[in-house]
Amino acid sequence: MDKVVLGLSGGVDSAVAAARLRAQGFEVHGLFLEVGLGGTEDAQRVAGSLGVPLYVAHRAEELERNVCAYFEREYCAGRTPNPCVMCNPTVKFKALTAYADEIGARYVATGHYARTGRDTQGRALLLRARSEKDQSYMLCRLPRNVIGRCIFPLGEAQGKDEVRAEARGHALPIADKPDSMDICFVPDGDFAGWLERRGACLPAGDFVDRQGNVLGRHRGIHHYTVGQRRGLGVAAEGRLFVHEIDVPGNRVVLSLDDVHRAEIAVRDVNWCAPEYAADGAFSCGVRVRYSKKAAAATVYPEGDGARVVFETPVRAPAAGQAAVFYDGDIVIGGGFIG
Secondary structure, eight states: OOEEEEEOOSSHHHHHHHHHHHHTTOEEEEEEEESSSOOHHHHHHHHHHHTOOEEEEEOHHHHIIIIIHHHHHHHHTTOOOOHHHHHIIIIIHHHHHHHHHHHTOSEEEOSOSEEEEEOTTOOEEEEEOSSTTOOGGGGTTOOHHHHTTEEOTTTTOOOHHHHHHHHHHTTOTTTTOOOOOSSTTOTTOOHHHHHHHTTOOOOOEEEEOTTOOEEEEESOGGGOOTTOOSSOOOOOSSOOEEEEEETTTTEEEEESSOOEEEEEEEEEEEESSGGGGTTSOEEEEEESSTTSOOEEEEEEEETTEEEEEEEEEEEOOOTTSEEEEEETTEEEEEEEEO
């Protein structure tokens, strides 16, 4: 019987993942990441109801160093980070693989909506999930050797309704637990408030138009992202959009025109399938935000990054967000928009 270490958060997705793995004949070992945000009790309840041993790994320092501090630095630099993209390789899967190695488990698993596969040469592939809830975007920083050990039991699920129904069918104690927030350490979604509580309160400055004319005062650049159109508080003849964040000048540039880009630079690319970049430029789909569909583009690998040219300009690709490259369902890799 193959051993698998499953990230057991105490939520519905990881609980159903555990049930599916057991039904498939795996010896499941649960791992709960204790990062100071609670949830241990629910994870213990799920593990107890399924008869799965649970190990608690204390990773608060790693989360702070690799994710929270990064999140703060990026916002203070006028960028819009995605902490989950950073957390998965540096905290979550690092802990899963370390514990798997410790107990001699071949595989690791999570409740992510994603899939894995193999190409004709037997190389591991990260794939989109069947569901619209696909979370492969968040996993684009995983190295291939980790992808080759991953099992995603929910990858074939049609959606969350199916998973909740299955949780009720197993009488799991968290079947009706609400979905968790996307960013676990900012549960109220107030990024600016979280930054300010950490002492990263950036000063107010000027809203300006693209010609440099002052339009009003902003509350600090950490309140804004490229493409934003709500909460600006500036009167104009039409709807205003955040066009650019000028960090050195502490200015937020506004425009009456929506923000579109035909080309972006992407830094620090992780190639999940490096063979795509072996011969230079290639065509693919590119997602510039978790909620966005892939847009047709040509990717030109350049050093440890890439230049991306879109067939049709895409809306509001924000510096700091991940740009993830797809060939159909295959995740080619991803980096950070410059």
